[in-house]
Amino acid sequence: MSRQMTGAEMVVQALRDQGVDTIFGYPGGAVLPIYDAIFQQNDIRHILVRHEQAAVHMAEGYARSTGKPGCVLVTSGPGATNAVTGLTDALLDSIPLVVFSGQVPTFMIGTDGFQEADTVGITRPCTKHNWLVKDTDKLAEVIHQGFHVATSGRPGPVLIDIPKDVQFATGTYTGPKTARVDHYQPKLKGDIDAITKLVELMETAERPVFYTGGGVINSGPAACQLMCEMIDATGFPVTSTLMGLGAYPASGKNWLGMLGMHGLYEANLAMHGCDLMINLGARFDDRITGRVADFSPNSTKVHVDIDASSINKVVTVNLPIIGDIGHVLEDALRIWKSRGRKVNKAGLAKWWAQIQEWQAVNCLAYTNSDTVIKPQYALQRLQALTEGRDRYITTEVGQHQMWAAQFLGFEAPNRWMTSGGLGTMGYGFPASIGVQVAHPDALVINVAGEASWLMNMQEMGTATQFRTPVKQFILNNERLGMVRQWQQLLHGERYSHSWSESLPDFVKLAESFGWKGIRCSDPAELDAKIIEMLEYDGPVLFDCLVEKHENCFPMIPSGKPHNEMLLAADAEAFASGATLV
């Protein structure tokens, strides 16, 4: 099917043909023709943001909560440069996005024209791929290729830069089926000999552990289900990275909790002491491994990943399997079952006994208070009061993010959206709007720190305008808490610029945008106020005033091995004696 239309109309038509229902964006001179085309149709909803960075985070929230690519439209120059943080965030967390930017007309490129920036040059290292389209006849095909690249293999953001004259000109539109995508076809099936070897290792392992990551969630709900089946059938313990939470339910009997720098004691010690590590779609990030030389010294390591460059990048593994998690697990399960569903029962029983000893340490224990709200307590109450509801959680970056990962339980994939790889303060609020746009009737809560939240607070207007009843649950410690914690533990308690001065009155701020504002500082009132937030039909800014000096434990100081984790009780001793490099 080919038709004549303008480049601007092609953008809208291609979005339609790709099944897109929503685009997040902000207009400007170089995208006016596309905005004109958007004005003249009703299939694609445009969400007008207040800053382009937020548009990209919204699209990320949309993508992560639906499994579909998120779409963004920004103007040239400052519109495009504002999108860079979001693109980098999506690249590091492997989130599929298709971002359209306007560009000065082709004849002006290179002249430092008004609002000209070398957008493909700037975004080359922060996209999976990008294109500058100079010919209207090629535009449709590039857009369809863009969707293909963003969503196949290891997903990621792509950017399509469209000069204004290309938007105005008329050309031939071609549909998705005719787009050439043949050469970019990442391999999905894993090597069957290697998968058989994995099964053999599983049959004999005495101390196995599944170490799962965001790749499982990206592989899709079916892959998550296969993984749960495998874990439950083998009885192996499972831990996950920050990115992978929800793929295996937190209420599942083999769940050890999150691992890593602020992961659970039992999860990290299981990683350290295992004899078989099965990495599914995780990437041995430094927040996970600690000191690489001491990382899980006695294990045989298996790594399943769709991206060959993740294999042996940080940790050398014994058995790499390149392929899609879902496909590989399907084969592995079939082979394991056909060989008689064997596991090393005696070994496993001993291993679980050991793990239970670690669990008994109760590493998340904290001293509660009846005068001041402890952040952990606030999250425990939030968890208790939302239990059983299909709830979507986003976070900002800092202590509150780690506490949320520790204290909230995720029962299904695509319910947990946090900036993992880039650690972008300001991610959570716009992401929560993106999630709410995709799931208008769902409960969407952003667990925030006051400092992060301020970084994209302008999006309050967006939430009001588009009637997204997002709940902003701010654990307000009046500190850049995570920075303060490191300064306390690692920089001699010199608190250089780590407190939040001149904070707004969050309740008044909420009201000024037509939101509901709630403030709570008394633990006794917390439940009633959380319920008030949950029951309110509209956006809520919840200013939860918490203990200002609480630290997040367990903690593996960077550069330390897993078995040198700090628990709350050790922290004092550590602060007074240890030195770090």
Add this chain to the structure above:
Amino acid sequence: MAALNIKKGSTSHSAYDLRDFHSDVESSHTLAVLVDNEAGVLARVIGLFSGRGYNIDSLTVAEVDHKGHRSRITIVTRGTMAVIDQIKAQLGRIVPVHEVHDLTLEGQSVERELALFKVAAIGEKRVESLRLADIFRANVVDSTLESFVFEITGTPEKIDAFAELMRPLGLIDVARTGVAALSRGV
């Protein structure tokens, strides 16, 4: 495929490949990268090397299939085996990259470089430079009364050797293309 033989508890061997990944011996590898000749493709490849801190000793690029718009990039790089494997995997995931070949590992290959040398000399040195050029099979492609431009092709080592000998005779300028390489046989 050969039987996979993993020693329990060992961490130093890959099941697939028994090369020693932990070795920190660096070696030089010649990579041939076949890419779509589209705008920005070279920037992607170079950006990968600079962004991730890899070395480039030499780089050549030209379209080799005008109809299919394919270019061949030949990169000479250095690193431990682990780094070289990373470089190849990272190159392989650039979208317009079709093939990555490690000519150093994939059997025998031939490598050639072309260089132009300007030698300013008169008298005995001028005669000597011509004699040496003859030995190295370099051609004179420009001549004035006080200078020659020689053209030489060969391995980078041969060109280095020629440069060493020409330097005392009045070598004043060198232009080198970088390495082009192909595997031997079919």
